[in-house]
Amino acid sequence: xxxxxxxxxxxxxxxxxxxxxxxxxxxxxxxxxxxxxxxxxxxxxxxxxxxxxxxxxxxxxxxxxxxxxxxxxxxxxxxxxxxxxxxxxxxxxxxxxxxxxxxxxxxxxxxxxxxxxxxxxxxxxxxxxxxxxxxxxxxxxxxxxxxxxxxxxxxxxxxxxxxxxxxxxxxxxxxxxxxxxxxxxxxxxxxxxxxxxxxxxxxxxxxxxxxxxxxxxxxxxxxxxxxxxxxxxxxxxxxxxxxxxxxxxxxxxxxxxxxxxxxxxxxxxxxxxxxxxxxxxxxxxxxxxxxxxxxxxxxxxxxxxxxxxxxxxxxxxxxxxxxxxxxxxxxxxxxxxxxxxxxxxxxxxxxxxxxxxxxxxxxxxxxxxxxxxxxxxxxxxxxxxxxxxxxxxxxxxxxxx
Numbered sequence: 001x002x003x004x005x006x007x008x009x010x011x012x013x014x015x016x017x018x019x020x021x022x023x024x025x026x027x028x029x030x031x032x033x034x035x036x037x038x039x040x041x042x043x044x045x046x047x048x049x050x051x052x053x054x055x056x057x058x059x060x061x062x063x064x065x066x067x068x069x070x071x072x073x074x075x076x077x078x079x080x081x082x083x084x085x086x087x088x089x090x091x092x093x094x095x096x097x098x099x100x101x102x103x104x105x106x107x108x109x110x111x112x113x114x115x116x117x118x119x120x121x122x123x124x125x126x127x128x129x130x131x132x133x134x135x136x137x138x139x140x141x142x143x144x145x146x147x148x149x150x151x152x153x154x155x156x157x158x159x160x161x162x163x164x165x166x167x168x169x170x171x172x173x174x175x176x177x178x179x180x181x182x183x184x185x186x187x188x189x190x191x192x193x194x195x196x197x198x199x200x201x202x203x204x205x206x207x208x209x210x211x212x213x214x215x216x217x218x219x220x221x222x223x224x225x226x227x228x229x230x231x232x233x234x235x236x237x238x239x240x241x242x243x244x245x246x247x248x249x250x251x252x253x254x255x256x257x258x259x260x261x262x263x264x265x266x267x268x269x270x271x272x273x274x275x276x277x278x279x280x281x282x283x284x285x286x287x288x289x290x291x292x293x294x295x296x297x298x299x300x301x302x303x304x305x306x307x308x309x310x311x312x313x314x315x316x317x318x319x320x321x322x323x324x325x326x327x328x329x330x331x332x333x334x335x336x337x338x339x340x341x342x343x344x345x346x347x348x349x350x351x352x353x354x355x356x357x358x359x360x361x362x363x364x365x366x367x368x369x370x371x372x373x374x375x376x377x378x379x380x381x382x383x384x385x386x387x388x389x390x391x392x393x394x395x396x397x398x399x400x401x
Contacts, residue, residue: 006108007107007108007114007117007118008114008118009108010107010108010109010110010111010113010114011111011114011115011118012111013108013109013110013111013114014110014111015110015111015112015211015238016110016240017238017240017267017269017295017297018211018236018237018238018265018267019236019238019265021181021209021211021236023111023112023115023150023181025148025181026148026149026150026180026181027148027149027150028071028119028149028150028152029070029071029144029145029146029149029150029151030070030071030072030146031070031071031072031122032072033068033069033070033071033072033073033074033145034069034074035074035075036067036074036075037075039057039058039059039065039067039075039077040057040058040059042057042067042075045174045175046143046174049143049172049173049174049203050067050141050143050170050172052170052172052203053141053170053171053172053201053202053203054139054168054170054199054201055139055140055141055168055170056139059077059079061136061137062079062136062137062138062139063078063079063080063083063134063135063136063137063138064076064077064078064079064080064083064085064138064139065077065078065138065139065140065141066085066124066126066138066139066140066141067140067141067143068122068123068124068140068141068142068143068151068153069143069145070143070144070145070146070149070151071121071122071151071152071153072087072122073087073122073124074143076124078138079136080134082128082129082132082134083126083127083128083129083132083134083138083165084125084126084127084129085124085125085126085138086124086125087122087123087124087125088121088122088123088124088125088154088155088156089122090125091125091156097156100156100158100187100189101154101156101187102117102187103187103189103217104187104188104189104214104215104216104217104242104244105185105186105187105213105214105215109213110213112152112183112211112213113185113213115150115152115183116152116153116154116183116185116213119152121152121153121154121185122153122154123153123154123155123156123184123185124140124153124155124156125155125156126138126140126155126156126157126158126165126167127157127158127159127160128158128159128160128163128164128165128194129160129163130160130161130162130163130191131160131161131162131163132160132163132164133163133164134163134164134165134166136166137166137167137168138165138166138167138168139167139168139169139170140155140167140168140169140170141169141170141171141172142169142170142171142172142182142184143171143172143173143174144172144173144174144177144180144182144208145173145174145177146177146180147176147177147178147179147180148179148180149177149180149181150180150181150182150183151180151181151182151183151184152182152183152184152185153183153184153185154185154186154187155184155185155186155187156186156187156188156189157186157187157188157189157196157198158188158189158191159188159189159190159191159194159195159196159222160191160194161191161192161193161194161219162191162192162193162194163191163194163195164194164195164196165195165196165197166196166197166198166199167196167197167198167199168199168201169198169199169200169201170200170201170202170203171184171200171201171202171203171204171210172202172203172204173204173205173208177205178204178205178206178207178208179205179207179208180205180207180208180209181208181209181210181211182204182208182209182210182211182212183211183212183213184211184212184213184214185212185213185214186212186213186214186215186241187214187215187216188214188215188216188217188224189216189217190216190217190218190219190222190223190224190250191219191222192219192220192221192222192247193219193220193221193222194219194222194223195222195223195224195225196216196223196224196225197225197227198224198225198226198227199226199227199228199229200226200227200228200229201229201230202228202229202230202232202234202237203230203231203232204232204234204235204237205234205235206233206234206235206263207235208234208235209235209236209237210234210235210236210237210238210239211238211239212239212241214239214241214242215241215242215243215244216241216242216243216244216252217243217244217246218243218244218245218246218247218250218251218252219246219247219250220247220248220249220250220276221247221248221249221250222245222247222250222251223250223251223252224243224250224251224252224253225252225253225255226241226243226252226253226254226255226270227255227256227379228254228255228256228257228258228268229256229257229258229379230257230258230259230266231257231258231259232259232261233261233263233264234261234264234266235263235264235265236264236265236266236267237264237265237266237267237268238267239267239268239269240267240268240269240270240271240297241254241270241271242270242271242272242273243270243271243272243273243281244273244275245272245273245274245275245276245279245281246275246276247276247279248276248277248278248279249276249277249278249279250276250279251279251280251281252272252280252281252282253281253282253283253284254270254272254282254283254284254298255283255284255285255379256268256270256284256285256286256287256296256379257286257287257375257376257379258285258286258287258288258294258296259287259288259290260287260288260289260290260291260292260293260294260322260324261290261291261292262290262291262292262319262321262322263291263292264292264293265292265293266287266292266293266294266295267293267295267297268285268287268294268295268296268297269295269296269297269298269299269327270283270297270298270299271297271298271299271300271301272299272300272301272309273301273303274300274301274302274303274304274307274309274337275303275304276304277304277305277306277307278304278306278307279304279306279307279308280307280308280309281300281307281308281309281310282309282310282311282312283298283300283309283310283311283312283313284312284379285298285312285313285314285315285326286314286315286374286375286379287313287314287315287316287324288315288316288317288318288371288374288375289315289316289317289318289319289322289323289324290318290319290322291319291320291321291322292322292323293322293323294315294322294323294324294325295323295324295325295326295327296313296315296324296325296326296327297327297328297329298311298313298327298328298329298341299311299328299329299330299331300329300330300331300339300341301331301332301333302330302331302332302333302334302337302339303332303333303334304334304337305334305335305336305337306336306337307334307336307337307338307339308337308338308339309330309337309338309339309340310339310340310341311328311329311330311339311340311341311342312341312342312343313326313327313328313341313342313343313344314343314344314345314374315344315345315346316345316346316347316348316371316374317345317346317347318347318348318367318371324345326343326344326345328341328342328343329341348367348370348371352366352370353366353367353370356369356370
């Protein structure tokens with residue numbers, strides 16, 4: 001059990017990074033949203049929002065679906081007995097979760113974790129049984145449906161020994177709920193010889209503030225791939241997920257692509273602690289500033305022999321008036337590690353644009369093609385729907401102008 005006094009004392013503690021948010025301005029939204037029995041029969045507005053963040057309102061091609069509206073489960077379904085899908089509150093009734101709750105994220109970290117801990121917030125629980133390889137992704141969707149509301153959820157993902165899973169998560173707001181706050185605590189546990197690929201797409205309202213807090217603990221030879229995409233205008237995002245490679249031979253890769261529009265404040269990053277022999281990690285960041293504030297952080301900490309890791313932050317500045325800032329960090333407590341980093345901030349080369357124009361493209365088309373290639377280089381092996389989302393966002397942003 002956590003020290004309740006420490007958590008209460010953190011109720012006003014500012015986050016280490018990003019703009020401070022007065023969470024008292026937002027009301028904790030309902031824990032009992034309207035239930036959706038058939039995911040294919042959601043409203044047209046909800047269907048549009050789901051599709052825009054890569055969540056399909058159908059059963060085909062998915063092993064299961066969890067839809068959270070505001071602070072409670074609206075729909076949960078699965079199509080295989082090899083996984084467990086339920087709310088955290090339901091899981092707590094069935095199992096002793098003390099081994100997992102608040103073990104990968106500290107509740108006293110800041111005001112956002114403190115709020116979620118003290119509210120005893122609900123969220124989703126996903127577990128893959130040992131040795132089971134889930135062929136089709138599980139999809140989750142976090143939707144804020146009420147304006148000036150706070151969504152604070154606590155999620156647990158467990159991939160047991162020798163199992164594998166892919167999760168696609170979409171987070172968004174309804175059209176009338178743009179001025180809201182999302183707090184998402186996610187704790188992930190990847191056991192020995194297990195693997196997890198986790199892809200997240202954010203599409204929030206223009207005045208939404210987003211404060212996820214995530215941690216993953218990996219066992220021996222465990223593999224974790226984390227992809228993050230945000231391409232639409234947002235109020236602010238501050239995220240710094242961590243992976244703890246505690247088992248020999250474990251590996252983690254964080255990839256992110258971000259657009260910071262005028263008026264947006266995005267402070268993104270990730271860190272990996274390589275705590276066991278022969279562990280490896282990679283952090284790849286691609287960002288574009290369109291007049292907004294964009295900070296890209298990355299931290300690698302080598303604490304065991306044979307650790308290998310690489311960090312890469314690249315950013316394009318397409319419009320004046322914003323800020324881009326890369327913060328790569330390498331730390332080692334032992335001699336036998338191999339870690340590298342590179343960071344680059346720049347603009348699109350004029351000769352590249354002119355070359356493409358000579359091949360028959362307009363200037364806008366040439367710039368759009370270069371930008372698309374730059375972004376897609378940040379995440380390899382993207383599912384087709386994510387590639388389509390990137391293309392659509394580039395077209396909507398009119399990056400060539």
